[in-house]
Amino acid sequence: xxxxxxxxxxxxxxxxxxxxxxxxxxxxxxxxxxxxxxxxxxxxxxxxxxxxxxxxxxxxxxxxxxxxxxxxxxxxxxxxxxxxxxxxxxxxxxxxxxxxxxxxxxxxxxxxxxxxxxxxxxxxxxxxxxxxxxxxxxxxxxxxxxxxxxxxxxxxxxxxxxxxxxxxxxxxxxxxxxxxxxxxxxxxxxxxxxxxxxxxxxxxxxxxxxxxxxxxxxxxxxxxxxxxxxxxxxxxxxxxxxxxxxxxxxxxxxxxxxxxxxxxxxxxxxxxxxxx
Amino acid sequence: xxxxxxxxxxxxxxxxxxxxxxxxxxxxxxxxxxxxxxxxxxxxxxxxxxxxxxxxxxxxxxxxxxxxxxxxxxxxxxxxxxxxxxxxxxxxxxxxxxxxxxxxxxxxxxxxxxxxxxxxxxxxxxxxxxxxxxxxxxxxxxxxxxxxxxxxxxxxxxxxxxxxxxxxxxxxxxxxxxxxxxxxxxxxxxxxxxxxxxxxxxxxxxxxxxxxxxxxxxxxxxxxxxxxxxxxxxxxxxxxxxxxxxxxxxxxxxxxxxxxxxxxxxxxxxxxxxxxxxxxxxxxxxxxxxxx
Numbered sequence: 001x002x003x004x005x006x007x008x009x010x011x012x013x014x015x016x017x018x019x020x021x022x023x024x025x026x027x028x029x030x031x032x033x034x035x036x037x038x039x040x041x042x043x044x045x046x047x048x049x050x051x052x053x054x055x056x057x058x059x060x061x062x063x064x065x066x067x068x069x070x071x072x073x074x075x076x077x078x079x080x081x082x083x084x085x086x087x088x089x090x091x092x093x094x095x096x097x098x099x100x101x102x103x104x105x106x107x108x109x110x111x112x113x114x115x116x117x118x119x120x121x122x123x124x125x126x127x128x129x130x131x132x133x134x135x136x137x138x139x140x141x142x143x144x145x146x147x148x149x150x151x152x153x154x155x156x157x158x159x160x161x162x163x164x165x166x167x168x169x170x171x172x173x174x175x176x177x178x179x180x181x182x183x184x185x186x187x188x189x190x191x192x193x194x195x196x197x198x199x200x201x202x203x204x205x206x207x208x209x210x211x212x213x214x215x216x217x218x219x220x221x222x223x224x225x226x227x228x229x230x231x232x233x234x235x236x237x238x239x240x241x242x243x244x245x246x247x248x249x250x251x252x253x254x255x256x257x258x259x260x261x262x263x264x265x266x267x268x269x270x271x272x273x274x275x276x
Numbered sequence: 277x278x279x280x281x282x283x284x285x286x287x288x289x290x291x292x293x294x295x296x297x298x299x300x301x302x303x304x305x306x307x308x309x310x311x312x313x314x315x316x317x318x319x320x321x322x323x324x325x326x327x328x329x330x331x332x333x334x335x336x337x338x339x340x341x342x343x344x345x346x347x348x349x350x351x352x353x354x355x356x357x358x359x360x361x362x363x364x365x366x367x368x369x370x371x372x373x374x375x376x377x378x379x380x381x382x383x384x385x386x387x388x389x390x391x392x393x394x395x396x397x398x399x400x401x402x403x404x405x406x407x408x409x410x411x412x413x414x415x416x417x418x419x420x421x422x423x424x425x426x427x428x429x430x431x432x433x434x435x436x437x438x439x440x441x442x443x444x445x446x447x448x449x450x451x452x453x454x455x456x457x458x459x460x461x462x463x464x465x466x467x468x469x470x471x472x473x474x475x476x477x478x479x480x481x482x483x484x485x486x487x488x489x490x491x492x493x494x495x496x497x498x499x500x501x502x503x504x505x506x507x508x509x510x511x512x513x514x515x516x517x518x519x520x521x522x523x524x525x526x527x528x529x530x531x532x533x534x535x536x537x538x539x540x541x542x543x544x545x546x547x548x549x550x551x552x553x554x555x556x557x558x559x560x561x562x563x564x565x566x567x568x
Contacts, residue, residue: 026380029389033373037450040406043416047409097302104299120302123310125501127508129525130545131313133532137320138313141330141538158309161302219399222510226532233400242515243406251409254402265397271389273468 041258050250066252076253079237082149083218086233087264090156090217095210097157098164099202105165117169121162127178131155132226139227147229149167160213167212167272171205208271215264218257321542330539338543348527348544355524355548356439356555359507363559366502367495369446370453378461379469384423389458392506396451404515407444411435411516436518444516445506452505453498460494461487470485499563500556507552522550 051063066269083262101120105113123131135155139145183193199206221235228236238253322334332418342348377385410416411434418430434440449519464487472482488495517523528548 023380026376027370030376030381031438033369033450034388034391036369036447037392040403040410040447041395043410044402044406048415097305100298104296104302107296108299112467116299120306123306125504126314127504129508129510130317130549131310133528133538133541133545134313134317135309136318137534137538137542141318141320154309158305161305165302215397219397219401220562221401235399238401238405239511242408243403250405254399254405257399258402261399262394263398265394 006039006247008060032269044251044254044258046247048255050248050251066249067256070252070256073249075237076234079234083234086156086220086224087155087214087217089153090160091210091214092161093153093166094157094213095206096244098161098168098209098213099206101161101165102168103243105169106172106177108238112133117165120165123158124162128159132223135223136226147227147231149228149231149233152220152224152231152233155227156217156220157213159220159223162215163212163216164209167209167268168202168203171202171272175201203263208268211264211268211271215261215268218260218264221252243248315431317378317542318546320539321546323539324450325537325539325544336538340549341540342543342547348524351527352524352551353524354522354550356551358442358445358521358523359503359555362442362449362506363499363502365442365446365498366449366453368507370450370498371495373450374454374457375462375483379466380457389454392451392454395457400448401511403448404444404512407440407447408435408515411443417488422511435516436521438517438521440516441513441521441523444512445509448512449502453502456494456497456501457491458494460491464490489567492563495567496560496563498548499559503556504552505560508548509553 048066048256049062049064051061051065105117108116132155135151136147139151140147145151179197179201180193183197188196219235221239222234224233225236225239232240234253234257238250238257241247241250241253319332320330321338322336324331324333324337325336347403400442408415413430413435415433415435417434418427421427422430423568442546468486469482472486473479477485507523508525509523510529513521513526514529517526524544528541528544531537531544
């Protein structure tokens with residue numbers, strides 16, 4: 001059994017491997033799947049720079065006119081502002097809540113921690129539409145609140161929290177808590193130990209988790225649609241316009257949204273080690 | 277000091293620097309903005325909608341209407357069918373893909389996996405919109421075929437059909453299914469497959485008898501994720517499905533947007549959840565059979 005578990009045992013002794021018999025077929029399959037996954041994104045990005053409104057291949061020429069149109073559109077600018085506010089506020093709330101929760105989880109026994117963590121991941125599994133209609137009833141039907149951006153942000157925080165907690169839980173689990181013990185033994189108060197020892201060491205993960213929360217908020221559509229009221233964010237604005245027509249300026253809007261969420265997610269990935 | 281005494285001492289000390297108290301804000305957020313709303317949703321499904329208001333007279337009328345209304349039954353059946361086809365398509369793409377990058381291109385697997393994760397963050401709405409620009413009457417496929425001269429009239433059946441919904445959902449959900457399958461597959465020792473090959477087993481036979489049973493927990497999670505996400509989706513059928521591709525999500529949203537019959541909408545939502553739970557139970561059973 002030990003020989004079986006060593007993947008490359010004897011590979012130098014036997015250079016002829018059957019596994020490389022038809023790698024081109026495998027490569028073709030991987031390439032086809034990648035093409036299928038990226039095709040819609042490539043189309044949107046490519047046509048956002050097209051110089052004519054017709055969506056025909058090959059592209060006619062390069063132009064930034066659709067982006068210029070976006071910049072001059074007051075509705076888009078308002079929606080962009082709201083989206084940015086929501087993203088920043090979501091990160092500022094979900095970040096600290098998630099960091100605290102991950103620290104609190106460490107104090108629980110192994111079994112209890114698994115249960116609490118599992119419960120906190122539930123918002124990922126519950127369909128967005130169900131949460132959206134539940135929040136709509138809750139805020140207006142039960143609490144009598146008007147729908148607004150703030151109400152939507154409460155939902156964004158809820159949707160971002162599981163990811164922040166996952167990220168922070170991974171970061172905190174590799175932290176040596178004996179360092180905190182040492183700091184306390186040397187006379188540091190709890191706050192000082194947190195500020196000078198724990199926080200600097202988990203800081204990249206905290207930044208990454210906050211960026212991830214911002215990306216989730218920026219991309220969030222369905223809760224905002226149901227409880228955002230007239231406070232349209234970029235995805236909700238796009239939703240409204242897409243239903244009307246295929247308009248080339250939508251490609252520019254979609255590309256902007258895509259670039260923003262992807263960059264945030266990539267920045268987050270560089271700071272964290274969590275394997276989702 | 278014995279080792280055990282040292283461990284106990286360490287535990288006691290750990291309790292000094294750590295407490296469960298920091299959990300409270302997050303737990304409160306979950307109770308107020310997650311559990312609370314879901315319970316209210318359940319309660320509302322037993323209310324009555326009368327004269328633009330909701331009367332809290334607990335009864336089962338909404339559920340009777342949800343289950344007996346022919347229109348909703350058709351939509352529910354179509355939802356389950358589309359979600360089932362999408363789940364099968366997603367697994368048929370995600371499993372071989374993950375298997376190939378793990379065992380045939382092990383040196384590039386992390387990079388390829390990362391690329392798949394990138395598309396997971398490629399905005400949901402943007403992707404649906406993209407399929408509209410690809411499949412539409414004035415979309416990429418039709419415009420290109422027209423300009424080449426292969427067709428004289430745009431093919432309108434591409435968009436506004438269950439097929440368009442299925443393609444877009446499959447496209448969107450493959451990365452989500454790759455996640456659990458990938459992490460399950462990292463526990464399969466390549467040496468095990470190597471040994472099987474040396475003993476003369478074919479690649480497909482090895483997948484069925486070795487890889488699939490070992491990765492089944494990941495496959496089941498992937499199937500459940502995909503099925504839930506596909507069946508409860510609301511934006512994809514609305515933008516790509518047309519009249520023939522209406523799904524349950526749209527019917528639920530309608531009660532909230534246009535007719536304002538929230539109690540019926542809530543009952544429809546909970547009925548959908550019940551159907552999802554049953555369907556996923558069946559799916560897990562069938563998948564378990566497959567791995568034996």
